[in-house]
Each structure stands twice: as C-alpha cells, then as structure tokens.
Amino acid sequence: MVEPSLVLYGTLYQRAMDVLQEALQETGARYALFIDRKGFVLAHKEALWAPKPPPLDSLATLVAGNAAATQALAKLLGEARFQEVVHQGEHMGLYVDEVGEAALLVLVFDENAPLGKIKLHGKRAAETLARLAEEALANPPKLNLDTQYREEAKALLDELFGN
Amino acid sequence: MSTINFANREINFKIVYYGPGLSGKTTNLKWIYSRIPEGRKGEMVSLATEDERTLFFDFLPLDLGEVKGFKTRFHLYTVPGQVFYNASRKLILRGVDGIVFVADSAPNRLRANAESMRNMRENLAEYGLKVEDIPVVLQVNKRDLPDALPVEMVQAVVDPEGRFPVFEAVATEGKGVFETLKEVSRQVLARVGST
Numbered sequence: 001m002v003e004p005s006l007v008l009y010g011t012l013y014q015r016a017m018d019v020l021q022e023a024l025q026e027t028g029a030r031y032a033l034f035i036d037r038k039g040f041v042l043a044h045k046e047a048l049w050a051p052k053p054p055p056l057d058s059l060a061t062l063v064a065g066n067a068a069a070t071q072a073l074a075k076l077l078g079e080a081r082f083q084e085v086v087h088q089g090e091h092m093g094l095y096v097d098e099v100g101e102a103a104l105l106v107l108v109f110d111e112n113a114p115l116g117k118i119k120l121h122g123k124r125a126a127e128t129l130a131r132l133a134e135e136a137l138a139n140p141p142k143l144n145l146d147t148q149y150r151e152e153a154k155a156l157l158d159e160l161f162g163n
Numbered sequence: 164m165s166t167i168n169f170a171n172r173e174i175n176f177k178i179v180y181y182g183p184g185l186s187g188k189t190t191n192l193k194w195i196y197s198r199i200p201e202g203r204k205g206e207m208v209s210l211a212t213e214d215e216r217t218l219f220f221d222f223l224p225l226d227l228g229e230v231k232g233f234k235t236r237f238h239l240y241t242v243p244g245q246v247f248y249n250a251s252r253k254l255i256l257r258g259v260d261g262i263v264f265v266a267d268s269a270p271n272r273l274r275a276n277a278e279s280m281r282n283m284r285e286n287l288a289e290y291g292l293k294v295e296d297i298p299v300v301l302q303v304n305k306r307d308l309p310d311a312l313p314v315e316m317v318q319a320v321v322d323p324e325g326r327f328p329v330f331e332a333v334a335t336e337g338k339g340v341f342e343t344l345k346e347v348s349r350q351v352l353a354r355v356g357s358t
Contacts, residue, residue, distance in 0.1 A: 162345075
C-alpha cells in the first residue's frame with residue numbers, strides 16, 4: 001500500500017499546536033515537534049524561555065531515521081515495536097514517542113525537566129496526537145494546484161539550478 | 164506522497180539518490196551543497212564511517228522558493244550503497260517522491276549497477292511502489308574514466324526499456340549534477356501540479 005500523506009489543516013493544525021503547547025507546559029521541555037515518519041515537520045512549538053532551536057529539518061530527519069532503525073531493531077528481537085526512545089546527555093535530552101503508524105512526537109528537554117514528567121505527559125500528548133492524525137488521514141484536504149504551479153516551479157528551478 | 168504543511172504553507176518533497184557503493188551519490192550532494200547559495204539550503208547531515216563511506220544516509224534540505232503561495236522544499240537523501248546496508252536503504256525510501264539512480268561507468272561495476280537497480284525495485288515493492296509509479300532519473304557518473312563504458316551499455320543493464328531520462332556526469336567536477344537534479348525535481352513538481 002502506498003503510504004498516505006499526513007496533512008494537518010485548519011482546526012486540526014490548531015488542535016495539534018494546542019497539544020504541543022500543553023506538553024511543553026506540563027513537562028517543562030524546551031521544544032515539542034510533531035513530525036511524520038518520512039522526517040518532515042508537521043507542527044512545532046517552543047517554550048517562551050527557550051533559546052533558538054536547533055535546525056528542525058535535520059532534527060526531524062535524524063529522529064525519523066532513528067525511529068525507523070529502532071523499529072527494525074524491535075522486529076529483529078521479535079517485538080512489534082519499541083514505542084518510545086529516550087536519549088539523555090549531560091545537559092540535554094530527547095524523548096520520542098510513536099503517534100500511530102504515520103507520525104512521531106519529539107520533546108527536547110534540558111536537565112531541569114524531570115524525565116518522569118516528560119514520559120508521562122509525552123505519552124498522553126502522543127495519544128491525543130494519534131487521534132488527530134487519524135482524523136487527518138481520514139479527511140485529507142485537497143491541494144487544488146493547477147498548471148500554473150508547474151510553470152512557476154519551472155521558472156524557480158531554472159533560477160536555482162541554471163537553464 | 165509529498166508532505167504538505169498548510170499552516171506554514173509549505174510543500175516538501177523527498178528525493179533519494181540511489182545506486183551501488185562508490186558510484187558518487189554523496190559526491191552529488193556535496194557538489195550541490197557547495198554551489199547552492201546560503202539561505203536556499205539547510206545544514207548537510209552525513210552519517211558516514213571513518214573512511215567517509217555512507218553508513219545510514221546523507222541529508223540536504225533545499226528551498227526552491229515560493230510557488231503559488233507555497234514554500235516549496237526538497238529534501239535530498241543518499242542511501243548507503245554497499246550491499247550489506249540494505250536495511251538502511253529500505254528505511255530511507257519511505258515516502259520517496261523521486262529517485263536519482265547514480266550508476267558507475269567503470270567496467271567492473273556493471274554488475275553492481277544492475278544489482279543495485281534490482282535491489283531498488285525490491286525495496287520499493289515493500290512500500291507498494293513500482294519504478295513506474297515515481298519519477299526516476301538515471302545519472303551515468305564517472306564519464307571521465309579512461310575505460311568508461313558506453314552510456315548505452317550501462318543503460319542496457321539498469322534500464323533496458325529506456326524508461327528513464329539519462330544524464331552523463333562527472334560528479335567530482337559538478338558536470339551533470341544540477342542537470343540531473345533539475346530533471347527529477349521538474350518531474351516531481353509536475354506530478355503535484357497535475358493533481
């Protein structure tokens with residue numbers, strides 16, 4: 001089966017942002033990201049006090065790759081999945097939880113955020129996001145792009161890559 | 164297959180460079196990274212072994228610009244070419260929108276080219292995809308080798324039906340690198356425009 005695209009639009013997007021905001025407040029994490037399994041950022045939020053975030057594209061790509069590798073590892077060991085992944089360094093940590101089949105929740109936290117809170121509220125947020133993702137997959141919005149898109153894109157390709 | 168972010172008005176595409184080990188996939192990305200102006204590219208991530216062989220993938224995000232109000236972005240990936248890294252290759256293909264198959268012109272790599280294409284077809288099949296379903300561009304690299312095989316011979320083993328557009332390249336010098344990327348990007352964008 002070809003993988004469907006997960007698209008958040010309108011109220012679904014706003015609800016996802018609310019979930020991320022609540023996760024930040026409850027856990028004390030710095031950044032919360034909702035990403036798809038392909039490694040693209042669907043929505044992200046940062047705590048008001050947090051410094052400039054790391055490059056989100058790279059973060060999402062590496063987390064998605066890591067999650068895919070973790071899933072493959074689980075299968076090698078006869079498990080259907082390892083649902084969550086936690087990395088903890090001296091000052092910073094990363095919590096990743098599955099959001100259904102198609103997406104992931106990422107929380108980036110520092111040493112002031114208790115891991116227990118991160119795990120507890122992270123899991124709750126992931127469950128809520130999973131329901132949103134199901135709604136989004138069931139009702140994908142139409143893009144309605146016409147041939148003008150193709151023409152404009154072609155001009156930009158010429159500009160970036162040369163004629 | 165693309166990932167659309169309506170809230171930020173972004174459309175994201177995933178383009179994967181596939182091919183046998185040492186065919187020049189990472190070199191393609193490095194050249195692109197070195198020539199794209201700041202502000203149009205993100206950070207290049209390479210997960211490589213100490214001798215610079217790709218272990219998991221290389222990653223380079225590129226901004227095309229705004230098209231009909233949507234910021235359009237390409238995420239470029241390479242896969243590890245060595246035979247034993249197939250699990251990684253399969254993972255990287257998830258959600259792919261377009262593929263550049265980088266073939267090696269060296270005579271002793273002809274079989275590796277064919278094996279890699281067969282492997283790509285198998286891995287795509289795991290996601291319910293056929294090569295006919297997505298844009299694929301064939302780049303025949305290392306045309307500067309003194310004993311480089313004729314392009315037609317390389318094409319005959321990886322794409323005997325002549326289905327894919329073919330570009331000759333010397334990726335170390337940047338020859339054919341942008342042309343290849345432009346063609347696969349054009350095809351990927353055309354598919355979105357037609358839906």
